[in-house]
Amino acid sequence: MKKIILSLVVAVAFSAGTAEIPVRPEKLKFPKLQYEPPSGAKYRVQLKSGPVVFVVPNRELPLVSVSIMVRTGQYNEPKGKAGVAGMTGYLLGKGGTKSRTAEELEERLAFLAAGLSSSVGATSGGVGVNTLSKDLDEGLAILREVLTTPRFQKSRFDLYQQQQLQGMKQRNDDSKNIERRELLRLAYGPNFFRNVIPTKTSMKSITVEDLRAFHQAWFHPENFVVAVSGDFDRKTMVAKLETLFAKWPFKGKAAVSVPTNKRFAKPGIYVVDKDVNQGRVDIMLPGIHRDHPDFYAVQVMNDILGGGGFTSRITNRVRSDEGLAYSAYSYMPGGTYYPLLFVAGYQSKSATVQYAAQIVLEEMRRITVEAVTDKEMVTAKSSYIQTFPQTFETKGKVAATFANEEFTGRGARNPAYYKEFRAKMAAVTKADVQRVAKKYLTPNKVVILIVGDKDMILKGHPDHPVNLDSLARGGLKNVPLRDPFTLQPLK
Amino acid sequence: MRILLGLFLFPALLIAQQVPVKEHFLANGMKVLLVERxxxxxxxxxWVARVGSVNERPGITGIAHLFEHMMFKGTPTLGTKDYKKDLEIMAEQERVRDLMRTEDRKMRAMWRRGEITDLFDPEQKTKRWRELNDEFKKLVDAHRKVIVKxxxxxxxxxxGGSKMNAYTTYDHTAxxxxxxxxxxELFMWMESGRLLEPVxxxxxxERxxxxxxxxxRTESTPLGKFSESFNSLFWESHPYGWPVIGWPSDIPAISKADADEFYATFYVPENxxxxxxxxxxxxxxxxxxxxYFGRLKRGKKTVPDVITMxxxxxxxxxxxxxxxTNPNVDIYWHTPAFGHKDTYALSVLSKILTGNTGRLKKELVLKSKLSTDTFAWTRGMHYAGQFNAGGEVADGKDPAAVETAIHAVIEKLKTEPVPAKELQKVKNNFAAAEYRRLxxxxPIMMQIIRNEGTGDWRELNTAGAKLQAVTPTDIQRVANKYFTKExxxxxxxxxxxxxxxxxxEDPLLAGLSGQQKAMARKVISSVNSEKDLAVLKSRLKQLEAQLEEAGAKAPPIMKVIRAALRKRIGELEK
Incomplete structure (x- = not known):
């Protein structure tokens, strides 16, 4: 091993010295790069007090980060109480504890220059503390207080509620927010938990007792997975964590699985009329689960089509060739709990919204009927393979990545995921790419969302006439703006 | 160092954590900064070029940013199948574009006389312009045949390259x-290649x-066009007044010759x-x-400085x-440039105001409840600086009250020294940030680039001690010096x-303009706090008389107030 490294150094030194500079970069010779990802098992500890923790020491800087993932989410909100998950998450850290008011807690954390975070999102909760290592014990004590005896102080409760209600008023201000909201509704159906978002009524119905109930149901060690990294010694840290989670004062519920009852919209062109000079467009199709065997081929296919930035077809045609958009892309990530989406999107001036859609759809069709080129395959696959080490580039990322694997269950289902990732990516063939393109990029299911100046968009561009019916089945559908407080259609 | 921290808990925070940068210069004057990790x-x-929109002039605003986009288009050997043909077509494109620019000039004159209304409307272009445009499109098609995208x-x-990007600011391009x-070595080949001979x-x-x-970014967002306009109001004579992305009139007028000149002036190794x-x-x-970079030739002239102050x-x-948008207040003050001795006290002052325990939140959000959210920040740019504070107005409150409250918080900083513990809290956070940034x-590279592009990378390692040295007197002094009405x-x-x-919203207020709404809210709130039925009734009577007199011309706000009075009287009579 040592010998190899030595010879590499010599090669580098040589090429940097006397050799001519080649006219093309392909002529450059690069030393080999050996890289093996770390193994999660090395850092994994099952605490007696409940949680699985990943403990990754790093003595470089006098900092410690403790981050707790909680098995709960928006999907656990009681009916009519949309907003309770987010509010509980926010006020855990911002509403004080039994022994300290919110103000006292904030003042102490600020003096220690420590960060305390708490939140509940769609499918997970998180509470964490980041302190200088000299303050670790105090940081952990605060974390325990926050997790076990939150105060949910009334003044902070009222403030948060007011901020949320006032924030709702801005729901139709930015076309980007309208786009995000309607995209999720079309993708998963209005009744899917991700689309049951706070209304004025639901927000106003929430009480401090609701927060307490939500907190006590889900925030207990059986539901925690923990990532710890920084300036400590492993053994000492494990002992501290055992204490942190021991003798929990309440017994909560067992975690429930994330719902999957989503419904993709009927084909059509869905238009929200908004007075802006640039239309925002999403061309959507049902997506894929990350555990699906097609996952790797789908990633390569999407990268070539629109996921790879300037090396991808959609960016090349819509942006570089035609100058129709600053940003034109596609994405098709693997879902953790349920299949997500394929989306090809861009923003273009009203007159060229339709023309750009035609180009994107043309590219979506072409990749199903023509094999991609060797060059495209090499670019997409090498990019995934060679950027892979970044997954673990810091000790914080090592701890967080493995904690996430544990939390989502893939760590148990497929412990070799990271070890095999590059080989699986390398094995994808051109035929695989075309096969998955055909399987997932199905024109008859296409749903197009457009947010922008409807009349100007439909008028189109004199140089580039487009037949609307050629873009998607199902025709044009008007989507009204929604009342920002009730989310009911506005007249 | 960790041992020290253990021993002296608190004072140890004052030990500055340096970013271990090694500075070198190539023979041609190019600076090289290295951090091994x-x-x-x-x-x-x-790499960062010390050039931004501040180096532009009216007529070519936006060129620094357009240039940033053009730097990804390749070199004589990257991006083309046939460089000779490539050059021929580009020369031909320039010839046509020159003729189109002559037409543009005519059209601007027509626009000034009111003969055309919209210079951007393709249908209002001259016949000659459209012919030339068709000719140009053919050249674009021909060019595509030799371009490698x-x-x-x-x-x-x-x-395996990733996170590739670039950005342009007022002062620098990275x-x-x-x-x-x-x-x-690939990095060296690619980056020196595009600097040596960009095509x-x-x-x-790309325009x-x-x-x-x-x-x-600007036109289709709720506040974009307004913040652009406000920024231009703030900077009077300084080139910071025009937007980095450029004025819409200028972006299409920039020529390749302009770009070539810009490149020769600013993209030289000593810069x-x-x-x-x-x-x-x-x-x-x-x-x-x-x-690789040693191949770059020094510029013919000294890189020009910006003179206008x-x-x-x-x-x-x-x-x-x-x-x-929800109502909000946004205040700018002029402050000194990057590296000026007052910038450290101003940075500390901004942190006294912001954050979870900052004074703005305590006063405006928690105490008076005038605001739902507040902010403050300051930055020294290469030639001048600015301080910004503001907040969102809480429902039913008056923006004027929020503004007054912000001024009051700042006034207190002028007259009363900041207590030692509060100052220490802010300093502790500056000290801890020195670790977290590493x-x-x-992110380490981005911080070096930002400091170097704005003034000097050394600021990363020298600012810490200067921030720790700020005294309550310094804060009072800068508060008095910069936070004046003028x-x-x-x-x-x-x-x-x-x-x-x-x-x-109170349905009564529907249909009123923003200013009227604010006024109506004030009146309604005074009506609703009035407990004397007789007073209310007499006010209603007065108002009704006024309404009758004004007839159809009565401003809508009067009816709103009448409704509020009736409602309040109804409540009290229950």
Missing amino acids: HDAPSISGG NEFDRIYTSN YFISVPSNKL FREFYA DVVFEERRM LTLVLVGDFKSKEALAMAQK EMPQKAEKRFYAEAE TSNH NRAVAIYTRKPGTGGGGD
Whole structure:
């Protein structure tokens, strides 16, 4: 091993010295790069007090980060109480504890220059503390207080509620927010938990007792997975964590699985009329689960089509060739709990919204009927393979990545995921790419969302006439703006 | 150092954590900054040109940013199948574009006389312009046959390059990427190649991309166009007054000749700094930098400085806008440039105001409840600085009250010294941030680039001690010096009538303009706090008489107040 490294150094030194500079970069010779990802098992500890923790020491800087993932989410909100998950998450850290008011807690954390975070999102909760290592014990004590005896102080409760209600008023201000909201509704159906978002009524119905109930149901060690990294010694840290989670004062519920009852919209062109000079467009199709065997081929296919930035077809045609958009892309990530989406999107001036859609759809069709080129395959696959080490580039990322694997269950289902990732990516063939393109990029299911100046968009561009019916089945559908407080259609 | 921390808990925080940068110069004057870190097998590399929109002039605003886009178009060997043909077509394109520019000039004259109304409308262009445009399109099609699309990106991507991007600010332009550690020489080849001989292919299509970028960032967002306008109001004589992305009139008028001149003036080695952070050996990296970047030739002239200074402001400036946003207040003050001795006290002062325990939140959000959210920040740019504070107005409150409250918080800083513990809290956070900034390659590189592009990378390592040295007296002094009425510009945003929809707002207020609404809210709140039925009844009587007199011309606000009075009387009579 040592010998190899030595010879590499010599090669580098040589090429940097006397050799001519080649006219093309392909002529450059690069030393080999050996890289093996770390193994999660090395850092994994099952605490007696409940949680699985990943403990990754790093003595470089006098900092410690403790981050707790909680098995709960928006999907656990009681009916009519949309907003309770987010509010509980926010006020855990911002509403004080039994022994300290919110103000006292904030003042102490600020003096220690420590960060305390708490939140509940769609499918997970998180509470964490980041302190200088000299303050670790105090940081952990605060974390325990926050997790076990939150105060949910009334003044902070009222403030948060007011901020949320006032924030709702801005729901139709930015076309980007309208786009995000309607995209999720079309993708998963209005009744899917991700689309049951706070209304004025639901927000106003929430009480401090609701927060307490939500907190006590889900925030207990059986539901925690923990990532710890920084300036400590492993053994000492494990002992501290055992204490942190021991003798929990309440017994909560067992975690429930994330719902999957989503419904993709009927084909059509869905238009929200908004007075802006640039239309925002999403061309959507049902997506894929990350555990699906097609996952790797789908990633390569999407990268070539629109996921790879300037090396991808959609960016090349819509942006570089035609100058129709600053940003034109596609994405098709693997879902953790349920299949997500394929989306090809861009923003273009009203007159060229339709023309750009035609180009994107043309590219979506072409990749199903023509094999991609060797060059495209090499670019997409090498990019995934060679950027892979970044997954673990810091000790914080090592701890967080493995904690996430544990939390989502893939760590148990497929412990070799990271070890095999590059080989699986390398094995994808051109035929695989075309096969998955055909399987997932199905024109008859296409749903197009457009947010922008409807009349100007439909008028189109004199140089580039487009037949609307050629873009998607199902025709044009008007989507009204929604009342920002009730989310009911506005007249 | 960790041992020290254990021993002296608190004072140890004052030990500055340096970013271990090694500075070198190549023979041609180019600066090279190296930070070796061997945590992961990758290198974050980039370079910064000390040129931004501040170096432009009216007529070519936006050129620094357009240039940033053009730097990805390739070199004589990257991006084309046939460089000779490539050059021929581009020369031909310039010939046609010159003729089109003559037409543009005619059309501007026609526009001034009112003969055409919209210079951007394709249907209002002259016949000659449209003929030339058709000719130009043919040349674009011909050019496509010899162009190899985005080859610059493809080479990097297929070699594991990631996070490739660039940005332009008022003062500097930066280009950066992360590569696997065995690809350092590729980085050197690519970056020195595009600096040595950039080829501005697809110059004119890229202007359309920039226009879409402008629509996306500035024109189609709720506040974009207003903040652009407010910024221009704030800077009076200084080139910071025009937007980095450029004025819409200028972006299409920039020629390739302008770009060539810009490149020759500013993209010269003595005006560039190369930054590498990550897994390499400094000695080898430096030798490679000399081999590749050493090829760049010094400029023919000294890189020009910006001479025009901001005129001291003579009077307070005020800006009122109705926008699709919740009402908010935004205040700018002029402050000194990057590295000025007062910037440290101003930075500390900004932190006294902000954050969870900052004074603005305590006063405006928690105590008086005038605001739902507040902010403050300051920055020293290369030639001048600014301080910004503001907040969102709570429902039913008056923006004027929020503004007054912000001024009151600042007034207190002028007259009363900041207590020792509060100051220490802020300093502790500056000290801890010195550690937190050091966790991974890419952010370290970006900080070096930002400091170097704005003034000097050394600021990263020297600012810490200066921040720790700030005293309560310093804060009082800078507060008195900069936070004067004459030195500020105030923007008041109110909600554009008819937006923010929904049935929430007091239905009485529907249909009133933003200003009237604020006024009506005040009156309604005084009506609702009145407990004397007789007073209310007499006011109602008066108002009804006035309404009758005014007839159809009665301003709608009067009816709103009448309704409020009737409602309140009804409540009290229950």
